[in-house]
Amino acid sequence: MNELEYYNKVGVVNGWDFSNLQVEAEGVKWDFYHEVNKKSETSDILLDIGTGGGENIIKMAPLKLFLAGIDFSMGMLETAKANLKKSKVKNVRFSHMSSEHLQFPTGFFDVISACHAPFTSTEVAKVLKDNGLFLTQQVSEADKLNLKKAFGRGQSFGEVDGTLKKKYIKELYESGFTKVNSFEYDAIEYYKRTDDLIFLLNHTPIIPDFGSKEGDIEILNDFIKNNQTEKGICTNSKRFLIIANK
Numbered sequence: 446m447n448e449l450e451y452y453n454k455v456g457v458v459n460g461w462d463f464s465n466l467q468v469e470a471e472g473v474k475w476d477f478y479h480e481v482n483k484k485s486e487t488s489d490i491l492l493d494i495g496t497g498g499g500e501n502i503i504k505m506a507p508l509k510l511f512l513a514g515i516d517f518s519m520g521m522l523e524t525a526k527a528n529l530k531k532s533k534v535k536n537v538r539f540s541h542m543s544s545e546h547l548q549f550p551t552g553f554f555d556v557i558s559a560c561h562a563p564f565t566s567t568e569v570a571k572v573l574k575d576n577g578l579f580l581t582q583q584v585s586e587a588d589k590l591n592l593k594k595a596f597g598r599g600q601s602f603g604e605v606d607g608t609l610k611k612k613y614i615k616e617l618y619e620s621g622f623t624k625v626n627s628f629e630y631d632a633i634e635y636y637k638r639t640d641d642l643i644f645l646l647n648h649t650p651i652i653p654d655f656g657s658k659e660g661d662i663e664i665l666n667d668f669i670k671n672n673q674t675e676k677g678i679c680t681n682s683k684r685f686l687i688i689a690n691k
Contacts, residue, residue: 466644467637470682474630477582477686483560484510484578489555492572493564494544499525499537506534516541539620547572551567554582566616570691575581577691579622585629585683589651592680595668598639598651612687622689629685635677639669642678 478501485491487512493502496514498521506512506642514537516522526541542548544559547568557569559581569579587606601609610627617625636642643665646655655661672679 454569457628458469466641467677468641469635469637469676470632471635472630473682474542474628474632474665475686478502478505479561480686480688481505481556481580484580484629485509486630490553492547492549494555494557494559494564494569496539499528499539501560503528503532503534503537506532506537510536512522512537513554513626514539515547516544517541523585532591544568552577566613566620566622570617570620570622572605573691575691579689579691581613581687582684583613583687585610585685587631588683589680590683591672592651592668594602595671596664599652613687615672617687617689622691624690625687626689627685627687629683631681631683634680634682635674636680637677639678642669651682 481491482505487508490510491502491505491512493499493514494511496502496516499514500511502514507577512523516525522539522541529537529539540548544562544564545568547565549572551571552574553572555574555577557573557577558580559569559579561582561584564581573579583604584600586601586604586608588601589599593602610629614625614627636645637639646652646665652661669678
């Protein structure tokens, strides 16, 4: 299953809703959409790239002039539009669109966000106003490192930690952004139940094709045994945040 097929499936099944997971984290330094909200004005027009089920921008809607969310997964968009209909919010629109070709007027948005979603720096710069702000949170290569080591495979496994962050910063400067700041954290996560960890592995690409390879279940059982603590099954969550001014 390729990445788009995978996210289409997730969008239909659960809309990228992890709210029922019982997981505790220590060392998280920020909440991404709280940062987006804090750094934008009530008069701003926002774009959210890779919006998924759209829950985050729907929550922000009463505090902003207008918000647009795009996603390339039709499954995710179906969920986002259903969530919007239930919310009765009027100043949010969701569209099927690739981040590689943003089909909006030049300089249309005050703020653009992308959380765990790929983006194209030149396209972001194109549709962002002068003096506009771009924020992105991404998964670092060293995320869930003990899980990847246990399975001997995984998302960005074997890549040098920080590679993606450096690439994005370089591209943003090359696209005309004048100030680019980055931040990161490496938090400890405790999954309360085995079911919570299995749900994570089944609904994210952390371990590609989890369960389809011979020995996956045995590896998972050993991992749980070796990483079980009083607080839960222990792994890590490594993230980086980039805030760029145009």
